[in-house]
Every structure is written in structure tokens, then in C-alpha cells.
Amino acid sequence: MVISLSSLKPAEMSSKRGGTSRVLVKLKKSVEEGKYYEAHQMYRTLYFRYMSQKKHAEAIELLYSGATLLLEHEQYGSGADLSILLAEVFQTSKAAVEDENIEKVAKLFQLIPQQIPERQTFLANSLRWAQQMKPPQTYISEIHRHVGIVLWKEKNFSGATHHLLRSNDGDSCGAMLVESHTQRGLASEVDLFVAQTVLQFLCFNNKSTASVTFYAYTANHPAIMSGPPFVLPLLNFLWLLLIAVDSGKLTVFTVLCEVYHPSLQRDPSYNVYLDKIGQVFFGVTPPPEPNGPPGMLGSLMRSFMGVEEESPEEPPPLTTEEVD
Structure with missing residues (x-):
């Protein structure tokens, strides 16, 4: 069956939901009969x-239904195309960033295969939509949470970490890190897997999610039998650091870093993170940097805060590996 505009009755093109539903039924039948190109057009x-x-609600219903249907029939290029259009409608119509719409984004992101380049474009457009809201970070965080969980299920632990780090879901982040280490890490890295993520959360001034992540990881990792206090020094440092940030006492922070200096030397990036944590929680004066924070941490902070580096319209820059 080939669908054409002339085959659709005026009532079916009306703004009423019943009319839209009849159009969707016709299009669904076309897809199920294998008329993919005609249906997509x-x-x-x-x-x-x-x-x-300006029938935005009808456009959203149409595109979500079509994208889902085409993706489920493995028409990935066509389905991704409609997904990208859906994100654009969200932006144009300033649709509410509510659970129903965020779940649409998560469902389509899950259905688009990792190897399809348009998956990243769809996600970037969805984040732009969330950036329109006030305050934007609340809505951006929720999209990152859903995407992170999708990537976690796909065993893309690096990408999942990238997105969950930009969410407020410490329980999922801790559980994902446990699975990541037990499946991919060395036994000697059990403390390293959680340390970097906790320090990064603190750099983002997100102490509550850092704490939840830390305790979710240490309570559920099969190789961590007790604590706090812990057998591993680096875990003790993180535990005491999370307590110290509430006090804001620079002396306590300085002593902690001195006492646990040997453990902190295991990863050179820790010094960069601790410099930022000192500024955020303990009043340490940052060194003068006229062009903003340098190096790895600067890039990380710009990404988290949504500062564009390559395109004035691009949300937090993501590599293919991070998104897929």
C-alpha cells in the first residue's frame, strides 16, 4: 500500500487526536507491508x-510513532532521521522537559544502534532542547541519567560514566562502576575505579551524588568486605574527604592530602581534581588563568557546564565512544 496525501481524508488531517490516530494507523500498515521508503516520505x-x-503536539506524536516503528523494523537511517526531527520539534515548540518526553528521547536513543552516526546528532539536539529550560541543568541531568543507563546496559562503561557523571543518580553510577570493574578491571584497581568518579563529582560541586556513588560502590562491590574504615588507603581518603568537605576547613583538607600522598600518586589526574576541590570547598585561591581552566580539568568542566568548544549550538561535546 502506497500512502499519498490525496488518500488521507480531511478528517484524518484535522488537529483532533482521533484524526491523527487514523493517519498513524495507515502509516503503520504501510510500514508493516514493507513500504518503508513511502512511509518515511x-x-x-x-x-x-x-x-x-503550528500543530506541534500532532507533529510530536507523528514523529515519535514513526521513528519507533521504523527503528523496530530495522530501518535505522529513516528512524534516526525522524528522531532528529522530533528533537527539533521539542526545541521549536519549547515542549516541556517532562518525564513523558524524556522517556521518548531515552527510548529512541536505545533503539538507534551504536554504529549509526545520527545517534549522536539526536542526543545533541535533545540536550539543546533541555538547555532552553530554566534552570537548564536540572533537565540536562535527567537526560544524561537516562542515556547513561542505556549505555550501561550496552556494556559501554566509559560512555555510561560520562553521562551518569552529569546526572544526580549516584546509586546507578555506583552500581555501574561495580559492574565495570568486576568485568573489565584488574583486582588492584578496585579503589581506582570509584576514586576518579567521586573526585569528578566533587569538582562539579555535587557532594551529595559523590557520597551516594561512593557508598553504593563500597557497599556492593564483592571485593570490598568491610568499611568504613577500609583496608585500602585510597578508599579511606575518599571517605574522610567526603566528611571534610562539609567542614570547609582547609587545614583538614591539607593534612588529608599529605597523609595519603602515596596513594594519591597512583594517578596524576588526582592532583588536578584536588586543586579544583580545594577551590570549590575550602576557599583555595585558583591560579590566574586568563583563558579559563587549562588542560584536562578545564575541558571536563566546560563539557559539564555546557560550554561549547566546537560549535556555538553544540551541547557538551561528546566523542563517538562516549555517546555510543
Whole structure:
């Protein structure tokens, strides 16, 4: 069955939900009969018509239904194309960043395979939509949480960490890190896997999620039998640091770093993170940097805060590995 505009009755093109539903039924039948190209073109044609009439709710329903259906039929290019259009409608219409719409983003992100380049474009457009809201970070964090969980299920632990670090879901982050270490890490790295993430959360002034992540990891990792206090010095440092940030006492922070200096030398990046933590929680004056924070931490902070490095419209820059 080939769908054409002339085959759709005026009632089916109305703004009423019943009319939209009848259109979707016809398009679904076309897809199920294998008329993928015709269906894709009709979804796009109807999308442009709805947008010209400012029927944003109908456009959202049309695109989400079509993208889901095409992706489920392994028409990944067409499905991703409609997904990208959906994110654009969210932006144009200033649709509410509510659970229902965020779940649409998460579902389509999950359905688009990792190897499809448009997956990153869809995510970037979805984050731009969330950035329009006030305050934007609340909504951006929720999208990152859903995406992080999708990547975790795909065993993409690096990408999952990237996104969960930008969320407020410490329980999921801790559980993901446990799975990541037990499946990919060395026995000697049990403390390293959680240390970097906890320090990064603190650099973002997100002490509550840092704490939840730390305790979720240490309580559930099979190789960590007791604590606090812990057998591993680096875990003790993190435990005491989380307590110290509440006090804001620079002397306590300085002593902690001195006492645990040998453990902190295991990863050169820790010194960079601790410099930032000193500034955020203990009033340490940052060194003069006219062009903003340098190096790795500067890039990380710009990414987290949504500062664009390559494109004025691009949300937190993501590599292919981080997104896929």
C-alpha cells in the first residue's frame, strides 16, 4: 500500500487526536507491508504540514510513532532521521522537559544502534532542547541519567560514566562502576575505579551524588568486605574527604592530602581534581588563568557546564565512544 496525501481524508488531517490516530494507523500498515521508503516520505510530508500549521503536539506524536516503528523494523537511517526531527520539534515548540518526553528521547536513543552516526546528532539536539529550560541543568541531568543507563546496559562503561557523571543518580553510577570493574578491571584497581568518579563529582560541586556513588560502590562491590574504615588507603581518603568537605576547613583538607600522598600518586589526574576541590570547598585561591581552566580539568568542566568548544549550538561535546 502506497500512502499519498490525496488518500488521507480531511478528517484524518484535522488537529483532533482521533484524526491523527487514523493517519498513524495507515502509516503503520504501510510500514508493516514493507513500504518503508513511502512511509518515511509521508511521515516527513505530514511533519512539515503539521509544523506549518503550528500543530506541534500532532507533529510530536507523528514523529515519535514513526521513528519507533521504523527503528523496530530495522530501518535505522529513516528512524534516526525522524528522531532528529522530533528533537527539533521539542526545541521549536519549547515542549516541556517532562518525564513523558524524556522517556521518548531515552527510548529512541536505545533503539538507534551504536554504529549509526545520527545517534549522536539526536542526543545533541535533545540536550539543546533541555538547555532552553530554566534552570537548564536540572533537565540536562535527567537526560544524561537516562542515556547513561542505556549505555550501561550496552556494556559501554566509559560512555555510561560520562553521562551518569552529569546526572544526580549516584546509586546507578555506583552500581555501574561495580559492574565495570568486576568485568573489565584488574583486582588492584578496585579503589581506582570509584576514586576518579567521586573526585569528578566533587569538582562539579555535587557532594551529595559523590557520597551516594561512593557508598553504593563500597557497599556492593564483592571485593570490598568491610568499611568504613577500609583496608585500602585510597578508599579511606575518599571517605574522610567526603566528611571534610562539609567542614570547609582547609587545614583538614591539607593534612588529608599529605597523609595519603602515596596513594594519591597512583594517578596524576588526582592532583588536578584536588586543586579544583580545594577551590570549590575550602576557599583555595585558583591560579590566574586568563583563558579559563587549562588542560584536562578545564575541558571536563566546560563539557559539564555546557560550554561549547566546537560549535556555538553544540551541547557538551561528546566523542563517538562516549555517546555510543
